[in-house]
Amino acid sequence: xxxxxxxxxxxxxxxxxxxxxxxxxxxxxxxxxxxxxxxxxxxxxxxxxxxxxxxxxxxxxxxxxxxxxxxxxxxxxxxxxxxxxxxxxxxxxxxxxxxxxxxxxxxxxxxxxxxxxxxxxxxxxxxxxxxxxxxxxxxxxxxxxxxxxxxxxxxxxxxxxxxxxxxxxxxxxxxxxxxxxxxxxxxxxxxxxxxxxxxxxxxxxxxxxxxxxxxxxxxxxxxxxxxxxxxxxxxxxxxxxxxxxxxxxxxxxxxxxxxxxxxxxxxxxxxxxxxxxxxxxxxxxxxxxxxxxxxxxxxxxxxxxxxxxxxxxxxxxxxxxxxxxxxxxxxxxxxxxxxxxxxxxxxxxxxxxxxxxxxxxxxxxxxxxxxxxxxxxxxxxxxxxxxxxxxxxxxxxxxxxxxxxxxxxxxx
Numbered sequence: 001x002x003x004x005x006x007x008x009x010x011x012x013x014x015x016x017x018x019x020x021x022x023x024x025x026x027x028x029x030x031x032x033x034x035x036x037x038x039x040x041x042x043x044x045x046x047x048x049x050x051x052x053x054x055x056x057x058x059x060x061x062x063x064x065x066x067x068x069x070x071x072x073x074x075x076x077x078x079x080x081x082x083x084x085x086x087x088x089x090x091x092x093x094x095x096x097x098x099x100x101x102x103x104x105x106x107x108x109x110x111x112x113x114x115x116x117x118x119x120x121x122x123x124x125x126x127x128x129x130x131x132x133x134x135x136x137x138x139x140x141x142x143x144x145x146x147x148x149x150x151x152x153x154x155x156x157x158x159x160x161x162x163x164x165x166x167x168x169x170x171x172x173x174x175x176x177x178x179x180x181x182x183x184x185x186x187x188x189x190x191x192x193x194x195x196x197x198x199x200x201x202x203x204x205x206x207x208x209x210x211x212x213x214x215x216x217x218x219x220x221x222x223x224x225x226x227x228x229x230x231x232x233x234x235x236x237x238x239x240x241x242x243x244x245x246x247x248x249x250x251x252x253x254x255x256x257x258x259x260x261x262x263x264x265x266x267x268x269x270x271x272x273x274x275x276x277x278x279x280x281x282x283x284x285x286x287x288x289x290x291x292x293x294x295x296x297x298x299x300x301x302x303x304x305x306x307x308x309x310x311x312x313x314x315x316x317x318x319x320x321x322x323x324x325x326x327x328x329x330x331x332x333x334x335x336x337x338x339x340x341x342x343x344x345x346x347x348x349x350x351x352x353x354x355x356x357x358x359x360x361x362x363x364x365x366x367x368x369x370x371x372x373x374x375x376x377x378x379x380x381x382x383x384x385x386x387x388x389x390x391x392x393x394x395x396x397x398x399x400x401x402x403x404x405x406x407x408x409x410x411x412x
Contacts, residue, residue: 002347002348002405003107003111003113003404003405003408004107004397004401004404005100005103005104005106005107005397005400005401005404006103006106006107006110007393007394007396007397007400009103009106010099010100010103010396010397010400011393011396011397013047013099013102013103014091014092014095014096014099014396015091016043017040017043017044017083017091017095017099018091018095020036020039020040020043021036021040021085023088023387025088025387025388026091026387026388027085027088027089027090027091027386027387027388027389028085028089028090028091028095028387029085029086029087029088029089030083030084030085030089031084031085031087031128031130031131032084032125032126032127032128032130032131032132032137033061033084033125033126033131033132033162033165033166033168033169033171034131034165034169035169037083037084037169038169038170038171040083041063041083041123041169041171044063044065044083044098044102044123045063045065047102048065048102048121051065051067051102051105051106051109052067052109053065053066053067053105053121054066054068056173056175057171057172057173057174057175058142058173058174058175058176058177058179059148059152059172059173059174059175059176059177060125060137060138060141060142060148060151060152060162060166060177061125061126061138061166061171061172061173062122062123062124062125062138062139062141062142062173062177063122063123063171064078064120064121064122064123064175064180065102065105065120065121066118066119066120066181067105067108067115067118067119067120068118069114069115069116069117069118069119069411070114070115070116071116071117072182074116074117074118074182074186074411075117075118075180075182075183075184075185075186076117076118076119076120076180076181076182076185076186077115077117077118077119077120077185077186077187077188077189077407077410077411078119078120078121078122078185078187078188078189078366078370079097079100079101079104079119079120079121079122079188079189079190079191079403079407080097080098080101080120080121080122080123080124080188080190080362081094081095081096081097081098081101081122081123081124081127081190081191081192081361081362082094082095082097082098082123082124082125082126082127082128082138082362083095083098083123084125084126084127084128084130084131085128085130086128086130086385087130088385088386088387089128089385089386089387089389090383090384090385090386090387090388090389090390091389091390092193092379092384092389092390092391092396093192093193093195093384093385093389094127094128094192096191096192096193096377096391096396096399097190097191097192098121098122098123100191100396100399100400100403101121101122101191101403102121103400104119104121104400104403104404104407105119105121107404108404108408113408115407115408115411115412116411116412117186117410117411117412118181118182118411119407119411120180120185122188122362124136124137124138124139124142124362125137125138125166125171126138126162127139127361127362131156132154132155132156132162133154134146134151134154135360136360136361136362136364136365137151137154137162138177138362139362139364139365139366140365141177141178142177142178142365142366142369143178143365143366143368143369144178144368144369145365145368148177152166178369184369184370185366185369185370186370186371186410186411187334187337187370187371187372187373187410188363188366188367188370188371188372188373189337189341189372189373189374189375189403189406189407189410190361190362190363190366190372190373190374190375191374191375191377191399191400191402191403192361192374192375192376192377193376193377193378193379193384193389193391194207194355194376194377194378194379194382195358195359195379195382195384195385196355196358196382196384197381197382198353198355198382199353199355199376199377199378200378200379200380200381200382202353203351204351204352204353204378205345205350205351205352205377205378205395205398205399206341206345206350206351206352206353206375206376206377206398206399206402207352207353207354207355207375207376207377208338208341208342208345208352208353208354208355208375208376209333209338209341209354209355209356209357209373209374209375209376210332210333210338210354210356211292211330211331211332211333211356211357212330212331212333212356212357212358212359212360212361212363212364212374213261213263213290213291213292213330213356213357213358214290214291214292214293214294214297214327214328214329214330214331215288215289215290215297215326215327215328215360216287216288216289216290216297216300216301216324216326216327217286217287217288217289217324217325217326217327218286218287218289218304218322218323218324218325219284219285219286219322219323219325220244220247220284220285220286220287220308220320220321220322220323221282221283221284221320221321222240222241222243222244222247222282222283222284222285222318222319222320223240223281223282223318223319223320223321224237224238224239224240224243224279224280224281224282224315224317224318225237225238225240225279225281225317226273226278226279226280226281227278227279228277228278228279229276229277229278229279230277232279237279238279238315238317238318239279239280240271240280240281240282240283240318241271241279241280241283243283243311243315243318243320244269244283244285246311247285247304247307247308247311247320248266248269248285250303250304250307251264251265251266251287251289251304252264254289254300254303254304254307255289255300257303258291258296258299258300261290261291261292261293261296261356262289262290262291262296262300263288263289263290263291263358264287264288264289264290264300265287265288266285266286266287266288267286267288268284268285268286269283269284269285269286270283270284270285271283272284287304287322289301289304290358291330292330292356293330294329294330297330301324304322305322308320308322328360328364331363331364331367332367333363333367333372333373333374334367334371334372334373336371337371337372337373337406337410338373340373340406340409340410341373341374341375341402341406343405343406343409344401344402344403344404344405344406344409345402347405348398348401348402348405350398350401350402355376357374357376361374373406375399375402375403375406376399377391377395377396377398377399378391378392378395379391380392
């Protein structure tokens with residue numbers, strides 16, 4: 001029979017971890033580097049010790065549980081994700097990838113299987129970015145995208161720094177980020193709930209992830225002229241909100257013009273003076289563009305700039321300032337690792353399809369330093385970053401089984 005993980009043990013581990021920071025609506029609030037995060041880390045470490053794994057901690061607080069292989073010359077094959085959550089998070093975002101990795105190691109122990117390459121499970125610090133910026137902090141420092149010294153100085157809204165909070169909860173490790181015994185990972189696999197509706201809509205169990213969308217975020221300020229809503233004729237107004245609303249519609253259209261993988265979102269809007277009988281003089285809003293190809297992102301950027309220029313040309317009293325505040329390059333995962341995921345799903349008889357990741361994940365940063373791939377499973381109604389986030393036990397088990405066999409193929 002094909003080797004299978006213990007579905008009940010994986011589920012029970014997820015439910016046990018979800019008790020730490022449990023919310024009244026059935027979700028989890030376990031922000032990075034809080035006392036609850038420490039409790040979650042302590043539980044993971046205890047499970048790893050019980051499984052006979054060695055555990056190390058690096059200077060940004062990333063955890064690595066290691067199971068040695070039989071060939072000292074082989075570099076480790078890694079799995080992982082994160083256990084910090086959003087303020088209104090769920091039980092599975094990040095947590096599934098960590099505990100699926102641990103379940104793979106437990107299953108191999110049960111079966112008496114020793115891989116040639118060492119195996120590791122990583123818990124990355126502050127993936128969510130809810131308490132500290134930047135997001136995907138631990139994997140970003142590990143991969144060299146961020147400098148350790150700068151990140152340790154980052155503060156939350158209460159003025160508490162990353163470095164001080166790591167020390168306070170006892171997870172300021174001595175390991176240099178990016179250093180792995182025997183050399184950088186041979187490969188990295190991350191299992192995750194999809195956080196979107198595609199798999200559920202197609203009634204499929206496994207998403208094979210070819211890559212993750214690149215992102216460009218902007219802050220836009222539209223400046224017009226405040227005026228009385230009554231005496232000012234319509235043809236003599238310089239309405240900042242009217243111009244902003246035209247841009248909001250244009251941003252949506254720009255994404256539609258680059259279907260199927262482009263995204264365009266305005267999620268924040270602030271109107272000033274925000275008075276019922278005053279024509280708005282200033283509007284500030286955010287833009288979130290995402291696409292799978294950098295050329296498409298650049299084209300979307302140009303379309304936004306052109307739209308702003310056209311609006312200003314139509315009204316000389318109108319000014320639109322656009323500032324790019326975030327840029328993540330699109331990520332294409334490793335073809336061989338993707339192939340191992342696809343082969344594992346098909347060997348297990350699991351229906352699958354390619355699903356591009358619209359969200360950022362630690363695997364995006366790991367892909368810069370090691371061949372990487374992701375495995376998606378459905379979540380109910382595509383809901384995530386929400387206390388109502390949910391997933392079926394059999395889907396989670398299926399994803400963990402694909403992880404098991406992809407890792408076995410790479411590490412053997």
